[in-house]
Amino acid sequence: MRILFFPTTTPTFTESVLSLTPKVSLIKNSLYLDIEPTIKLFKGEENLFLKAMQLSETFSLNSHFVMTDRPEWAQALNTRPEVFLLPGKSTSPLLNLDISRLEFIGDPQKLEEEKKERTDLIRFMKRVGLKTITDFTHLSATAIGRRFGKMGVILLDWVLGNRELILPTFVPEGLIQERIETEELTSLESLLHELPPVLKRVESRLIGRAQMVKSLELNFHLESRNKLQKQYSLSDPTQSSEILLKLLRELLSDLNWDSPLQSLEVSITDTVPYTPGQLSLFETGESLFSDLSQYLTRLRAKFGDTQVGFPLLKESYLPEKSWATTWPPQEKESSHSTPHRPLFLFTPPKLCHPLNSWKLIASENLMTEWWSSHGIRKYFIAIPPQGSRLWLYWDLEEKAWYAHGTFD
Amino acid sequence: MRPVLSSHFMSPEALQSFYGVAQVTSLPGGSKTHLAFECLSVSLKADPPAPTHYEGQTPYFIFISDEGTIYPPALKVLGIPLSRVLTVKTETSDQVWKTGLEAIQTGLFSFVFLRPSKTCPTASLRKLQLWAERKKSKVFVLSNHSLPHWTIKKKISASLPSRAK
Numbered sequence: 001m002r003i004l005f006f007p008t009t010t011p012t013f014t015e016s017v018l019s020l021t022p023k024v025s026l027i028k029n030s031l032y033l034d035i036e037p038t039i040k041l042f043k044g045e046e047n048l049f050l051k052a053m054q055l056s057e058t059f060s061l062n063s064h065f066v067m068t069d070r071p072e073w074a075q076a077l078n079t080r081p082e083v084f085l086l087p088g089k090s091t092s093p094l095l096n097l098d099i100s101r102l103e104f105i106g107d108p109q110k111l112e113e114e115k116k117e118r119t120d121l122i123r124f125m126k127r128v129g130l131k132t133i134t135d136f137t138h139l140s141a142t143a144i145g146r147r148f149g150k151m152g153v154i155l156l157d158w159v160l161g162n163r164e165l166i167l168p169t170f171v172p173e174g175l176i177q178e179r180i181e182t183e184e185l186t187s188l189e190s191l192l193h194e195l196p197p198v199l200k201r202v203e204s205r206l207i208g209r210a211q212m213v214k215s216l217e218l219n220f221h222l223e224s225r226n227k228l229q230k231q232y233s234l235s236d237p238t239q240s241s242e243i244l245l246k247l248l249r250e251l252l253s254d255l256n257w258d259s260p261l262q263s264l265e266v267s268i269t270d271t272v273p274y275t276p277g278q279l280s281l282f283e284t285g286e287s288l289f290s291d292l293s294q295y296l297t298r299l300r301a302k303f304g305d306t307q308v309g310f311p312l313l314k315e316s317y318l319p320e321k322s323w324a325t326t327w328p329p330q331e332k333e334s335s336h337s338t339p340h341r342p343l344f345l346f347t348p349p350k351l352c353h354p355l356n357s358w359k360l361i362a363s364e365n366l367m368t369e370w371w372s373s374h375g376i377r378k379y380f381i382a383i384p385p386q387g388s389r390l391w392l393y394w395d396l397e398e399k400a401w402y403a404h405g406t407f408d
Numbered sequence: 409m410r411p412v413l414s415s416h417f418m419s420p421e422a423l424q425s426f427y428g429v430a431q432v433t434s435l436p437g438g439s440k441t442h443l444a445f446e447c448l449s450v451s452l453k454a455d456p457p458a459p460t461h462y463e464g465q466t467p468y469f470i471f472i473s474d475e476g477t478i479y480p481p482a483l484k485v486l487g488i489p490l491s492r493v494l495t496v497k498t499e500t501s502d503q504v505w506k507t508g509l510e511a512i513q514t515g516l517f518s519f520v521f522l523r524p525s526k527t528c529p530t531a532s533l534r535k536l537q538l539w540a541e542r543k544k545s546k547v548f549v550l551s552n553h554s555l556p557h558w559t560i561k562k563k564i565s566a567s568l569p570s571r572a573k
Contacts, residue, residue, distance in 0.1 A: 311480035
């Protein structure tokens, strides 16, 4: 067994290390990683260890750790900031420890509960001349039982590795949320500069949870105590912090707040499971589609869902309602016959005033839906002596001319 | 520098053979939008098909405008698959130019149609031109405005006779 022990951790870092091994245990702010099952996957213990260190940097955690063979020994061996013991080489350093370190050998879940009994026993051991753990293990189990009672025997078993410790597996809970304090940031540029480490943490947590972002929420806490909230959906779920940064850059450049920003909170509100290996299996076509999806997400964040997309034809005789913008694009398309209609429509239609010199050719009459405010439209193709042909309509309800499109 | 092309002098087939920016204008009664999409239609029907970055894939096209949007049923009549045409309606003409440049830089679109209501600075158009050539995109600027490069074109035209001498 190989155990990587962090004496202090945070729940966020703990969920990120799930990307290294599924055997993660969080016991009272201490983190135990059983990396034995995934060493081969990471092509060696060293690579896995380096990845763990990179993650601890991402979460600004101090680099105190113990690498040892058994979880019950980890706390006792935590005598200096960095303890790296090669496989099978943990026993000797353990036995050379001061007898007082016996207090930390065993099931970490019960150490607090047994603390008083252990402290009393260690005090007694010191009185009878035991200085190191080796002195203790030189005694026979019978002698230990007779002199130090049941606790003495249990401690001997832990030291010799005769007991099997099974720790509870950590399961991440709640939303992924990261907060950035913005009080000292004076510009959007500096805010964007501060975002990458935050998004890197989001990415690490998503990888740990094996999830991809589907929708996210931004909460802007303003000095005026108002909270500005924005929600966004991604057309193509992702884990990548780079993609999220591009998206946020678009979103933030278009946002304004009326009071200084104190903090920004990024919450992942919806996720989808990540399918391992899906990126490496991407074919060229899928890659194109994925790239397009990311680009479209950014455009939609900037201009709105209705302004960006692939046209999908709908059954409606009203020109502006005969299609909708969609994503992903639909291959199946219905056929429409649109005689005398132009290729370009003004949205919204522009008020206009045809001149006497314009030639107007009636093209069609359209009745708008009864629940809408507008009534009947009489369409004309307008041919000015100079310039482009226009598609006009006379709104019978409003008594006004509108240019709905142009043949230009 | 490649001069901006005008639809008055170029046939749709000829426009197909270049990568870069082409300004498409309309003579009275003509349709620059129709002409530009006619080029796309011809390109789609070409046999053998034009090579793309993504082998075997029908490329994507993008239409960006601040005044309005393309009318998809009319586009379909030209034989253009709507599932390949991304339409973007921006709020300002500046955004048309900016989004157009970004679209070219992504390398996702073989045809980029820009229909801005106003012109843009020379530097922006130059960037557009360089990126279009680099990414091998055909960019059609549908505008009757005199774009900055018209000045350059005039200069080039004026210098030709003296060079011949």
